[in-house]
Structures are given as C-alpha cells and as structure tokens.
Amino acid sequence: MLRHLVTLALLLCCILPQASRADDQAIWRFAETPPSQSFEQIERAPAELWQTLPETGIANLGFTRNTLWLRTDYTPAEAGKQILELLNPQHDRVVLYILRDDAPPEIRYGGFKQPPARKALSSYHNQIFEFDLEPGQSATLFLNVDTVRPVLVWPRLYSVSEFFRTSSSERIWLGIYCGLFITLCLYSLMAWATTRDSNYIDYFYFLSLMGLLQTQMLGLWHELFLQNAPFMMDLLSTVLPTLALATLCRFARNFLNLADQSPALHTLVTRCIWASLLPLPVYAIGGSEASIPLLDVVSVLFSGLTIAAGIHVLRNGYRPARYYLLAQIPLVGGGLLYVGGNFGILAPSPLTMFGFQLGAGLGAVMIALALAGKLRALQKDQLQANHDRLVAEQQLIEVLKESEARLEWRVQERTRQLEEALDLQRQQHDTLESTNRRLKVLHEERGAFLQIAAHDLKNPTAAIISYSDLLRERWGAWDEEKKLRRIGNIRSMAQLTFDIIRNLLDIDAIESGHYVLRPAPLNVSQILRSVCDDYRERCDAKDLRLQLTLCSDNLMLRIDRTALLQILDNLISNAIKYSPHGRNIHVSLEEESGHALFQIRDEGPGISEEEQGKLFRKFTRLSARPTGGEHSTGLGLSIVKYMTEASGGQVGCISRLGEGATFFVSLPRGQTA
Missing domain, CATH: 1.20.1070 (Rhopdopsin 7-helix transmembrane proteins)
Incomplete structure (x- = not known):
C-alpha cells in the first residue's frame, strides 16, 4: 500500500503544470496603486506606471496595503465566450473592467468578500470571469485585485473549449x-x-x-x-x-x-x-x-x-x-x-x-x-530486546544454577560447620557439666575436708593442751616416770596432729597438681624392713604380731622415696588400727613378672563388697572402727591409690567379712640404675 502512496505522491508533481496549461498569448502589465485610485485614473495613467509581468505571468506584491491593477489588450484566436481565470482563489475583492472600442466599460465582480448581489461568478474553485468577443474584435481588460492576504495574482485567458479541457484535467x-x-x-x-x-x-x-x-x-x-x-x-x-x-x-x-x-x-x-x-x-x-x-x-x-x-x-x-x-x-x-x-x-x-x-x-x-x-x-528493536532478554534470562538461569549449586555447597558446608559447632558445644556442655559435677564434689569434699580437719585436729590439740597444763601444774609433785609418760602422751598427740595435717596437705597438693614425684633407685627391702621396725612398738602395745616376709634383702625399685613411705605407712598403720588384740599382721614383698608385689594382710573384721567399692575414695569412713581408739581421717587409702598409680603401679584389696583384709600394691621395677 505504501508503494502506491509513493506513486500517488510523485504524481502530484504533475498537478501544477496541468493547472497552468493554456494557450494564453496575452501580454499583461501591472501597476501598484493606493486603494483610493479609481478606474478612470488608472485608465488615463501614463505608460511609465505600468510594468510587464515576468515570464512566469505572475504578479506578486506580498503583504501590502495597496491594490494591484493588471491590464492587457486581448484579441482572442477564437471568437465567442472567453474565460479569465485567476489561479489564486484567496482574494477578498476582484473587479474586471472590459473595454470594447468606444463602448462604456463592462464590469464583472469577484472575490469571496464581494456582496452576493453584485457577483457574476460561476461556481468554480478559482476566480473566473466570463465575457463575449465577436470575431476579430479586441478588448482591453483592466483587473483590480484588493485583498489583505498576499497579493499574488496569476491571470490566464482561455477560450471556452480550452477552459473546459484544462478544467477537466x-x-x-x-x-x-x-x-x-x-x-x-x-x-x-x-x-x-x-x-x-x-x-x-x-x-x-x-x-x-x-x-x-x-x-x-x-x-x-x-x-x-x-x-x-x-x-x-x-x-x-x-x-x-x-x-x-x-x-x-x-x-x-x-x-x-x-x-x-x-x-x-x-x-x-x-x-x-x-x-x-x-x-x-x-x-x-x-x-x-x-x-x-x-x-x-x-x-x-x-x-x-x-x-x-x-x-x-x-x-x-x-x-x-x-x-x-x-x-x-x-x-x-x-x-x-x-x-x-x-x-x-x-x-x-x-x-x-x-x-x-x-x-x-x-x-x-x-x-x-x-x-x-x-x-x-x-519492532526490530523490540525483537532485539526480546532476544537480548532471552539471552539475559538464559544467562541468569545459568547464574542461578551456579548460585544454587554454590549455595547448596555453602549450606552443606555451613551445616557441617554447625554440626561441628553443635558437637563442640555439646562437648563443652558435657565438659561444663562434668566440671560442674566435679566442682560440686570438690565443694562437698572441701566442706568435708574442713569439717574433718576441724574435728580431727580438735581432740589431739585439746589433749596436748590438757597434758601440758597438768604437767605444768604438777611438775613438782610427779616423779620422773610419770613426767616422762605425760610428755610421751603430748608427743603422741602432736604426732597425730602432724599426721593429720600432713595428710590434708598431701591431698590438697595432689588435687591442685602441685605434688611432684622424684623417682630414684631404692632398696625397697630395706625400706619395708625399716617401716615394720618403726611400727613394732605400736604392735606390741596392742599385743599384735607383725610378721615380715622378704623375697630378697636387696630388691631395687625406681620410685619416689616419700611416695613409697606414704604407701607402706598408710597400709601398715591401717592394718594395726583395725586388727583386734592378739592377732597377726602379715607383711610380704615378692618379685613377680618384673613387678615388686607388696601385701599387707590383717585378721580384722574384713570389708564387705559394698564398702570395697568405696575404699580408695577421699573421706571414706568404713563401718569397721579402729580397735584401739585410733584416729582416722579417711584420706590414707586415697593417698595410697594416687601415689601407687602415679608411680605406674596398681593397688587393690581382697577381703571377706570376718576373714580380715589383704591389701596389695604392685609396682614396676623399671630402670633401677
């Protein structure tokens, strides 16, 4: 359709030539005058006033307040009705004066502002005037154009046949x-x-x-x-x-x-x-x-x-x-x-x-x-935009897939980290709970420790004070034997106090991690014999028979001396404490599979299976009571267990109620040199 429109547009170029074609041989002259100029004055005007129209046959005064006069001497090639056409219809008033020989002028009116009664204008889109000329007759035409629009006038003269031929086209x-x-x-x-x-x-x-x-x-x-x-x-x-x-x-x-x-x-x-x-x-x-x-x-x-x-x-x-x-x-x-x-x-x-x-x-x-x-x-831009959008969407999908995979990996990684963190938190929680329980036990033991310390130290201290007061008051009245006996009593109470304080200090050092073992090669046979000799006086006081059996007089161990003495002293003193009068205490040292095996067996009341599970705990008090009124802090066996294990050995007890108890300690011999 647009190609047809272009063809029609190009044909418009033919309209102007068609509109101006005529066989007009008239020579037109024009003059510009004020509006007040009358026809009679124009008719008598000198020849210098008139100018010949350009070759185009168009007069142009532009926007002017003057009027335009045109004149021509016209002799038609064909007699009869003649047509004068102005190809510009936008004129307010147009008057045509027709002069034939000496006859008065004939007047024709045109222009769309002329009063209707005076118009002699046929129905046509341009301004046209009709007049008749006889064969061989000529006429002088004066045309006056008055308008407020541009004064642009293009007059054309036709015979009737010429006009209709041109008009139809x-x-x-x-x-x-x-x-x-x-x-x-x-x-x-x-x-x-x-x-x-x-x-x-x-x-x-x-x-x-x-x-x-x-x-x-x-x-x-x-x-x-x-x-x-x-x-x-x-x-x-x-x-x-x-x-x-x-x-x-x-x-x-x-x-x-x-x-x-x-x-x-x-x-x-x-x-x-x-x-x-x-x-x-x-x-x-x-x-x-x-x-x-x-x-x-x-x-x-x-x-x-x-x-x-x-x-x-x-x-x-x-x-x-x-x-x-x-x-x-x-x-x-x-x-x-x-x-x-x-x-x-x-x-x-x-x-x-x-x-x-x-x-x-x-x-x-x-x-x-x-x-x-x-x-x-x-449309092309839209198609390109759609294509770009599809490409961008595809790229976005790829990015989203990559992001999804990366996100899934990160989720898995975060999940793993979270699980590890939760495990760590659970471990820390368990550790905290364990620590809390341990602290609670320590707190309870600390309370028991203070209570035992206060209780156990009160009696010997009070006895020391009492014996000291008696000795001071009756020093002069008592004989030497009685004085020495009371001094011995004071020493025994002081030794008891010392033992209690030593056990308390040892257990505190052990729990705080400040207890340090210093192993060295020792002849444990001689040490065991010496410890037994130290306790024979106490055995004699309770009518007990301490029997020592040694596999060798020179059995060597690499062990801390203080730790070994603590182990032997606590076990032998306990056997003495809980053995009834007149019984036997058996102490032995044997070598077995690279270990030194110490055994201390008494003939006391024995220990039940239930109490055996609590033997080596701190502050443990058994149902059995010392047979000679001896004091017990409940710390000795726990010290024995720590010293034995710290030295790489083992400690245990074999007992039945009514059949006494046997405590054994197995220590590795190790490098003794």
Whole structure:
C-alpha cells in the first residue's frame, strides 16, 4: 500500500503544470496603486506606471496595503465566450473592467468578500470571469485585485473549449490530491486499530486538518460549501492553519519521543503547541490582516524548531528521527516557498504559489512512510530486546544454577560447620557439666575436708593442751616416770596432729597438681624392713604380731622415696588400727613378672563388697572402727591409690567379712640404675 502512496505522491508533481496549461498569448502589465485610485485614473495613467509581468505571468506584491491593477489588450484566436481565470482563489475583492472600442466599460465582480448581489461568478474553485468577443474584435481588460492576504495574482485567458479541457484535467488531479489525504486518513486509522500506536492518531489529526486546509486554500470550500459565507471563509483561513500547526508540533513531540530523549525539548515543544494557537486571538482583534502574516512567521519558526529537535535526538542515537526528518523536507520546504512568496522574498512562480500544496501532499506521504519506518525500527528493536532478554534470562538461569549449586555447597558446608559447632558445644556442655559435677564434689569434699580437719585436729590439740597444763601444774609433785609418760602422751598427740595435717596437705597438693614425684633407685627391702621396725612398738602395745616376709634383702625399685613411705605407712598403720588384740599382721614383698608385689594382710573384721567399692575414695569412713581408739581421717587409702598409680603401679584389696583384709600394691621395677 505504501508503494502506491509513493506513486500517488510523485504524481502530484504533475498537478501544477496541468493547472497552468493554456494557450494564453496575452501580454499583461501591472501597476501598484493606493486603494483610493479609481478606474478612470488608472485608465488615463501614463505608460511609465505600468510594468510587464515576468515570464512566469505572475504578479506578486506580498503583504501590502495597496491594490494591484493588471491590464492587457486581448484579441482572442477564437471568437465567442472567453474565460479569465485567476489561479489564486484567496482574494477578498476582484473587479474586471472590459473595454470594447468606444463602448462604456463592462464590469464583472469577484472575490469571496464581494456582496452576493453584485457577483457574476460561476461556481468554480478559482476566480473566473466570463465575457463575449465577436470575431476579430479586441478588448482591453483592466483587473483590480484588493485583498489583505498576499497579493499574488496569476491571470490566464482561455477560450471556452480550452477552459473546459484544462478544467477537466485539473479536476482529475484535484480529485487525486484530495483522495490522497482521504486514503492516508483511512490508512492511519487502520494502522492505529492494528498497532494501538498513539502516533497514528496524531498523524490522523494532522492529516485531517492539513487536508481541510489544502482544500480551503485551493478554493474547494468556496466552490462547494461556502459561496455565500465570506465570514466563514475568512475565519477558516486562520483557524485551519493554526490547528494544523498545533497538531504538527504535537505529532513531532510524540513521534520523536522527546519526553524520554530530551525533557527540555519536550517542554519547549509542548509550549510551542499552545503558542501556535496565538493567531486565533490575534484574528479576533485584528482580523486576517494581522493573523495571516503572524501565522506565516510562527509556522516557519515552529517548523524549524521541530527540525532542530529531530536533528538533536538523531545525534543522540534515536534512529526513528531520521524518518521524521526525511518526511519534513517536502512539507517544510514547500511551506518556506509559500511563505517566501507571501513576503515577496522569492520571485513569483508556480512553486511559490502552490509549493505548500505540493509539499503538504508529499509530506503527508513521507510521514506515513516515516511512521511505518519507525514502527519497523521499533519492532526490530523490540525483537532485539526480546532476544537480548532471552539471552539475559538464559544467562541468569545459568547464574542461578551456579548460585544454587554454590549455595547448596555453602549450606552443606555451613551445616557441617554447625554440626561441628553443635558437637563442640555439646562437648563443652558435657565438659561444663562434668566440671560442674566435679566442682560440686570438690565443694562437698572441701566442706568435708574442713569439717574433718576441724574435728580431727580438735581432740589431739585439746589433749596436748590438757597434758601440758597438768604437767605444768604438777611438775613438782610427779616423779620422773610419770613426767616422762605425760610428755610421751603430748608427743603422741602432736604426732597425730602432724599426721593429720600432713595428710590434708598431701591431698590438697595432689588435687591442685602441685605434688611432684622424684623417682630414684631404692632398696625397697630395706625400706619395708625399716617401716615394720618403726611400727613394732605400736604392735606390741596392742599385743599384735607383725610378721615380715622378704623375697630378697636387696630388691631395687625406681620410685619416689616419700611416695613409697606414704604407701607402706598408710597400709601398715591401717592394718594395726583395725586388727583386734592378739592377732597377726602379715607383711610380704615378692618379685613377680618384673613387678615388686607388696601385701599387707590383717585378721580384722574384713570389708564387705559394698564398702570395697568405696575404699580408695577421699573421706571414706568404713563401718569397721579402729580397735584401739585410733584416729582416722579417711584420706590414707586415697593417698595410697594416687601415689601407687602415679608411680605406674596398681593397688587393690581382697577381703571377706570376718576373714580380715589383704591389701596389695604392685609396682614396676623399671630402670633401677
């Protein structure tokens, strides 16, 4: 369809030549005079006043307050009815004076502002005058044109046959021209219904107003509708171009997408839309004489502004702007020719008279092409955008997959770390609970420790004080034997106190980790014999028989001396404590599988299985009681266990109730040298 439109647009170039073809051989002269100049004065005017029309046959005074007079001596090639046509229908008043020989002049009136009663104008879009000439008869024609619009006059003389031949051809081209605008209007509506692109609605408004304007400028409105409505013809000559300019600015603003491409230009062009309506109030005040020149100036300025806006956004990379600029070339170019002719800047020619009509037709077609080009460009950009979006989405999917895998790995890693942290926390919790339990036990043992220390130290200390007081009071009354016995009692109580304090200090050092063993090679046979000798006096006091059995007199061990003495002393003293009077205590040392085995067996009450499980704990008190009233802190066996294990050995007990108890200690011999 667009190819057909282009073909129709190119054919518009033929309209102007068709409109001006005639076999007019008349030579026209013109003169510019004040409006007050009468026909009689013009008729008698000197020859110097008159100027020959240019070769184009067009007179152009532009905007002027004077009137134009044209004259010619006309002898037709064909007698009969003659037609004078003015190819510009936009004249207010036109008067034709016809002089035949010496007869009075005949007068014909034209122009759309002439009173209807005086008009002798046929129904036609241009100004035409009819008159008759006899064969061989000549006539002098005077034509007076008075208008507030540009004085642009193109007179043509025809015979009737010539006129109808030219008129028929011209009407065909006018029909094609008007049909072009109608077709483009329908095309824009269908395109809008298909694409819903608001540019097509703007284009429709512009086409409609531009088509109405062109038909009004070509005289079709005067011919078809407004023959007896000069006011409406005058009003429409301002209203239609004003509205057409406003819609052109609106179309340019929206087509070039100035709101996004250049907000400053968008604001400026929007103001131009409203400013283009300025000729309307000017018309209301000063009429067409003021509004039409202003409209020409405003049209040039605002059209130039839309061209500048198109160049600006095109330089910024907005490709549809190139279609807009190409479409504006014929429209703006034809408008400049028309305005230049109106102001007398350009020499009169068919282009200055009808260039705007030709440019409007070509521009309308080019704008349709521009819209189609923009639509194709936008569709291409949209397809490219869709492709880019799909590529971006695919890339995003890949990134998401990679991120998901990385996230899953991080979740697994975090889960593992969390599990490790939870395990560590559980371990710490268990450790804290164990520590708390241990601290609680230590706290309880500390309390028991203080209670035992206070209790166990109170009796011997009190006994020492009592014996000391008695000794001091009765020192002179007692004999030497009794004094020595009391001193012995004091020493025994002091030794008991020392033993209690030593055990308490040892257990405290053990628990605090400050107890250090210093192993050295020792003859344990001699040490065991020495310890037994030290306890024989105590055994004799309870009528006990201490029996020692040694596998060798020189059995060597590498062990801390203090630790060994602590072990032997506690075990032998316990056997003495719990053995009834008159019984035996068996102490033996044997070598067995690289170990030294110490055994201390008594014939006391024995130990139950239940109490055997608590033997080596601190502060343990058994149900059995010492047979001689001896003191017990409950720490001796726990010290034995620590010293034995710290020396790499083992300690244990074998006992049954009523059958005594056997304690054994197994110590590794190790390197004795």
